[in-house]
Amino acid sequence: MNRKIITAAFIAFTLFSCQKEDSITPINGTGTNSGYVKGKNRFTITVDGVEREYYVHVPAGYTNSSVTPVVIMCHGGGQTGEQFYNISGWKEVGDSVNILTVFPTALVYCTNENGVITNMTKWNSFPGGSDICPGTNPKDDVKFMKEMIAAMKARFKVDEKRIYMVGFSNGGQFTATCSVEISDMLAAAIASGGGGAFPRDTTCNPVRLLPSMLMFGSKDGKMIKGLGLQAGSSVPMGFTQLYTAYPYLYSVQPKPYINTFRLNASSYTVSGDTNSVVMADYVGLSGNPNNVFRMVEVKGMDHEYPNGVNYPLRGAVFHWAWFKQYSLP
Structure with missing residues (x-):
């Protein structure tokens, strides 16, 4: 797989050719004649000979009479699409603003995280970025995303200019990968959780300079461990203070x-x-108003995608408020 990486010295914070739609499992919803139900759906496609699954929440207000935006939510390592369907808060936002929300599941691989070897779901992000055991041949997850988006377009009336992607932890790393490789298909992309989403000091060649966001908590356990700090510690709020104290973070964030x-x-x-949420907004050298990047630091948040229960901030609501202003040209 061509990652288009010019330079990559990765220090991470641990922090498919068949195109046939194989099966659909409508779950707990109101039926239609179009191969889906209102509510929860489980779909599968076969990509490079491997069955891949994704869940789609179809809001009650969805119709085929007008185009509808799509948000793809990628779970973290060891998690599943169905889990994030249930806990991320995105299906509730989908119902509220009438958007299609999609929750794909990564494949299970042997992983080695700091010497601990186990089997868990992992997205195949930048080389070395997923702690996948040496000798493993991970599948092409970017290809999975392309085929999944194509399947969504075939089944639903998708607003092709308003497809967004957000990921947590390893899913955030994978979202960063997609923001480079399929940025011509995505209106904007958000990575959440961990110390950083790209390899350290890396420069990539994105297909398009798309709007991007990186969000993390000041008590993110993956980041804290990566910095060699005691568990439960917190880094300073505010980017000048943060990067003065920990210049390494600047190189990965x-x-x-x-x-x-x-x-x-x-x-x-x-x-x-700095008592709650602080943001830094960068603009691009291109002069394109959509060539922007937002850094977000959340006070006291650990390594979690905030849903209003595990942390007071509702990440899906916060992220949709930013997503909705952007569309593909």
Whole structure:
């Protein structure tokens, strides 16, 4: 798989050719004559000889009479699409604003995280980015995304200019991969959780300079461990303070985005409140108003996708407010 990476020295915080739609399992919804139900659906496709699954939530207000935006939510390592269907908060946002929400599942691989070998779901992100055991031949997950999007377009009346992608932890790394390789298909992309989404100091060649966001918590356990800090510690709120104290974080958080998406490193605006959520907004050197990047630090948040229960912030609501302003040209 061609990752288009120019430079990659990866230090991560642990932090398919068949195109036939094989099966559909409508779950707990109101039936239609179009191969789906309102509510929860499980679909599968075969990609490179392997069956892949994804869940789709069809809101009650969906009709085939008008195009509808799509949000793809990628779970973290060891998790599943169905789990994030249930806990991420995106299906509720889908019902509220009438968008299709999609929850794919990664394949299970042997993984080695800090010497602990186990089998778990992992997205095949940038080389070395998923802790997959040496000698394993991970499948092409970018190809899975392409085929899944094609299947969504065939089944639903999708707004092709408003397909968004968000991922948590390893799913955030994979979302960053997709923001490079299929940025011509995505209106915007968000990575959440962990120390960073791209390999350290990496520059990639994206198909398109798309709007991107990176969100993390000041108490993210993966990041804290990666910095060698005691469990339960917190890093400073505010980016000047944070990167002065931990310059390594700069090399894995904003710098790869600055390099990859051709951003103006010396010009950004800071907003928010260091007692809750602080943001830094960068603009691109291209002059394109959609060539933007937002960094988000959330006070006291651990390594989790916030859903209003595990943390007061509702990530899906917060992210949709940012997503909805962008569309493909």
